[in-house]
Amino acid sequence: MIRLVPRTRPSLLLQAGTSILAVLLTLLFGMIMFALLGNPPFEVLSVFLTSPLSSLFDISDLLVKAGPLILIALGLAVGYRANIWNIGAEGQFLLGSIFGMGAVLALGNPATIWAVPIVLIAGAVGGMLWAAIPAALRTAFNASELLTSLMLVYVAQQLLYFMVNQVWKNPLSFGWPETVELNEALQLPALIDGTGIHAGLIIVVTIAAVLAILTFRTTFGYRMRMAELTPKALRFAGFGEKATIWISLLLSGGLAGLAGAIELSATFEKLNDQFSLGYGFTAIIVAFLGRLNPIGIVLGGLLVGFTFVGGDWIRVSHGINDAAADVFQASLLFFVLACDLITRYRVQWVGHGHQKRVPAE
Amino acid sequence: MKGLKAVLASAAAAVSLTAFGPASAQDDPFRVGYIYVGPISDHGWSYQHDQGRLAVEAHFGDQVETQYVENVAEGPDTARVLRQLASSGVDMIFATSFGFGDSVIDMAEQFPDVYFEHATGYQRADNVATYSGRFYEGRTILGNIAGQLTETNQIGYIASFPIPEVVRGINAFAIELRRVNPNAEVDVVWVNTWYNPSLEAEAATALIDQGADIIVQHTDSPAALQVAEERGVYAFGQSSDMIAFAPDAQLTAIVDDWSQYYIDRVQAAMDGTWASTDTWDDIDAGMVFMADYTNMPDNVAQDAEALEHAIVAGQRHPFQGPIYAQDGSEIVAEGQVLDDQSLLTMDYFVEGVTGSMPN
Numbered sequence: 001m002i003r004l005v006p007r008t009r010p011s012l013l014l015q016a017g018t019s020i021l022a023v024l025l026t027l028l029f030g031m032i033m034f035a036l037l038g039n040p041p042f043e044v045l046s047v048f049l050t051s052p053l054s055s056l057f058d059i060s061d062l063l064v065k066a067g068p069l070i071l072i073a074l075g076l077a078v079g080y081r082a083n084i085w086n087i088g089a090e091g092q093f094l095l096g097s098i099f100g101m102g103a104v105l106a107l108g109n110p111a112t113i114w115a116v117p118i119v120l121i122a123g124a125v126g127g128m129l130w131a132a133i134p135a136a137l138r139t140a141f142n143a144s145e146l147l148t149s150l151m152l153v154y155v156a157q158q159l160l161y162f163m164v165n166q167v168w169k170n171p172l173s174f175g176w177p178e179t180v181e182l183n184e185a186l187q188l189p190a191l192i193d194g195t196g197i198h199a200g201l202i203i204v205v206t207i208a209a210v211l212a213i214l215t216f217r218t219t220f221g222y223r224m225r226m227a228e229l230t231p232k233a234l235r236f237a238g239f240g241e242k243a244t245i246w247i248s249l250l251l252s253g254g255l256a257g258l259a260g261a262i263e264l265s266a267t268f269e270k271l272n273d274q275f276s277l278g279y280g281f282t283a284i285i286v287a288f289l290g291r292l293n294p295i296g297i298v299l300g301g302l303l304v305g306f307t308f309v310g311g312d313w314i315r316v317s318h319g320i321n322d323a324a325a326d327v328f329q330a331s332l333l334f335f336v337l338a339c340d341l342i343t344r345y346r347v348q349w350v351g352h353g354h355q356k357r358v359p360a361e
Numbered sequence: 362m363k364g365l366k367a368v369l370a371s372a373a374a375a376v377s378l379t380a381f382g383p384a385s386a387q388d389d390p391f392r393v394g395y396i397y398v399g400p401i402s403d404h405g406w407s408y409q410h411d412q413g414r415l416a417v418e419a420h421f422g423d424q425v426e427t428q429y430v431e432n433v434a435e436g437p438d439t440a441r442v443l444r445q446l447a448s449s450g451v452d453m454i455f456a457t458s459f460g461f462g463d464s465v466i467d468m469a470e471q472f473p474d475v476y477f478e479h480a481t482g483y484q485r486a487d488n489v490a491t492y493s494g495r496f497y498e499g500r501t502i503l504g505n506i507a508g509q510l511t512e513t514n515q516i517g518y519i520a521s522f523p524i525p526e527v528v529r530g531i532n533a534f535a536i537e538l539r540r541v542n543p544n545a546e547v548d549v550v551w552v553n554t555w556y557n558p559s560l561e562a563e564a565a566t567a568l569i570d571q572g573a574d575i576i577v578q579h580t581d582s583p584a585a586l587q588v589a590e591e592r593g594v595y596a597f598g599q600s601s602d603m604i605a606f607a608p609d610a611q612l613t614a615i616v617d618d619w620s621q622y623y624i625d626r627v628q629a630a631m632d633g634t635w636a637s638t639d640t641w642d643d644i645d646a647g648m649v650f651m652a653d654y655t656n657m658p659d660n661v662a663q664d665a666e667a668l669e670h671a672i673v674a675g676q677r678h679p680f681q682g683p684i685y686a687q688d689g690s691e692i693v694a695e696g697q698v699l700d701d702q703s704l705l706t707m708d709y710f711v712e713g714v715t716g717s718m719p720n
Contacts (some may be wrong), residue, residue, distance in 0.1 A: 055448070057444060057448070061441050064437075161553055165523070165718070166718075174483065174524055174525055174706065174708075175522065175523040175524040175525055175527075175528065175708055175718075176459070176460070176522060176524050177522060177523070177553070267437045268436065268437060272436070273553055274434060274435050274436040274460070275436075277434070277436070277438070309441075312438075312441060312442060312445060313445060315430050315442075316394075316428075316430055316442065316445045316446055316449060317449060319428055319429065319430075321431075322400075322430075322431060322432040
């Protein structure tokens with residue numbers, strides 16, 4: 001029998017050691033898999049590990065992928081610390097994009113950069129409203145936010161299809177389900193010419209910094225971290241249970257909605273039915289990779305962005321099947337999280353001989 | 362121990378291989394990349410494009426090197442994969458789905474020396490050509506067969522996106538269906554995807570449950586045919602001959618054959634005679650052909666063959682009047698045919714189609 005005993009104080013050395021172990025295990029797993037698939041394992045691995053940082057374009061791709069993941073995960077982590085399980089960020093992300101597009105069209109798709117903040121705020125409001133539904137159901141009827149937030153993802157997807165197919169369809173799109181393109185002034189500009197590194201990433205970094213300061217440098221953050229240590233904490237220190245539910249869901253929904261509006265303005269530049277790329281779900285992994293800690297989440301988001309770009313590259317360079325690329329990508333996350341367990345728990349082997357026997361009657 | 366030694370030996374061999382680099386290639390083969398919206402194992406649309414790619418390899422041998430990336434999402438991810446292909450030294454790229462269009466145009470601008478070809482698209486540039494097949498000719502033949510074989514007079518039609526390509530196929534089918542059988546109706550279900558076998562199968566099941574006894578599809582996998590086979594109704598293969606998946610259910614299939622086009626275009630690019638063209642080839646040109654007519658009485662098969670010959674000979678046009686809209690008003694008068702421009706922008710249903718554009 002195996003028993004996991006929590007460590008009181010995970011040592012830094014152990015944390016560093018297990019991270020390295022996770023990477024090594026991933027590499028070993030990847031080599032075996034690629035070799036079995038008939039590819040040169042070292043070549044494939046070196047492409048996976050070097051290509052995401054090999055050019056400005058690839059770094060740009062990495063950051064563009066990491067941006068929404070980080071922003072969504074930052075919000076989710078706040079709730080997860082208090083055991084509020086919003087797993088419907090994908091839906092809140094989509095509502096953010098829909099509200100953002102609604103603002104664009106309501107303003108007449110204006111050629112002024114000053115409308116951009118309105119579009120982004122509209123997105124955040126959309127995400128908050130969508131997250132308010134599970135919050136209300138939880139506080140009023142004690143309905144599990146885990147189920148309600150997830151179910152609302154599917155409703156959000158149908159709403160998106162309806163908007164792009166019926167209400168906002170671009171008459172010049174030849175029937176393709178998409179809206180008109182945002183006026184160029186409303187598209188978040190590139191920070192470096194010719195790349196996809198866009199101004200929305202500044203917002204992501206700023207919010208991460210604010211949340212990091214809040215968590216580590218304020219009494220509120222200190223109390224919040226303490227609250228997390230108590231078993232089944234369902235409240236932030238200083239707040240009641242209901243307030244904690246509302247704060248968690250509105251904050252995570254708002255940030256997911258903001259991420260949707262940023263994606264609309266910076267990368268898609270229009271709303272279409274392919275808008276749901278699963279960022280809201282992947283962000284859950286990012287939140288845990290980052291140990292629900294703002295700085296960790298930034299690093300976790302970058303790591304996942306890295307695996308997206310590396311995974312695409314091995315498909316292009318060696319014709320690796322996309323499913324195999326996904327498995328490899330996922331194996332890295334799996335090993336990181338599995339090794340994380342070792343840093344936080346001691347594994348105790350409990351042999352049969354030591355088990356106390358209940359005397360038979 | 363032996364096992365461990367073997368692993369170590371192969372690892373050492375792999376290390377030395379990387380250390381010395383791969384064997385140098387013969388003088389720079391012309392490199393061609395393909396991106397597919399589904400997996401090549403869809404046995405439909407993407408599979409047929411990959412068959413075309415293999416034909417290019419077989420034809421040119423060492424002169425050409427090809428590669429493909431499958432399951433590429435239509436959206437910002439398209440641009441990333443295109444850029445990775447172009448920046449890794451590919452000379453020519455075939456992008457084989459409608460939704461890749463915007464990304465193709467963007468990347469063609471960034472990589473002016475790469476030849477781009479976009480299947481079923483409408484946007485061209487100096488280094489972007491478009492190509493497609495007149496699949497709707499095949500749809501007319503399907504309509505003829507379905508009109509004769511249906512007993513419930515209800516045809517289930519699994520549609521992907523309401524783009525002119527798909528709408529045109531539905532209408533070509535419905536016009537001939539109603540000409541043969543004025544009581545038959547086409548029930549359209551939109552699945553908002555090109556490739557999603559479980560959704561396609563669900564749609565087929567729902568249509569059969571509602572009384573459809575023939576299934577037509579404009580999606581990429583054989584999932585609907587497999588459902589038809591199980592439920593004992595008829596269906597048509599799409600893009601590829603899918604008889605292996607439904608030996609008792611497939612009546613025929615509209616097969617896309619891209620081989621000749623791909624060989625010609627690669628040759629033109631290598632020769633420097635490539636130009637940004639818009640190709641729309643038909644059954645006569647060989648870009649589209651019909652699989653064997655199976656599982657139907659001889660007289661129906663003969664009618665289908667006769668219609669196929671009439672279309673090839675130009676005696677029959679899939680969109681010749683009279684054609685009526687859903688509300689019964691006349692769209693095309695007797696003796697007239699729709700021109701290509703009208704076909705390329707088609708956004709309405711004809712009489713006989715129930716249901717509306719998707720929501």
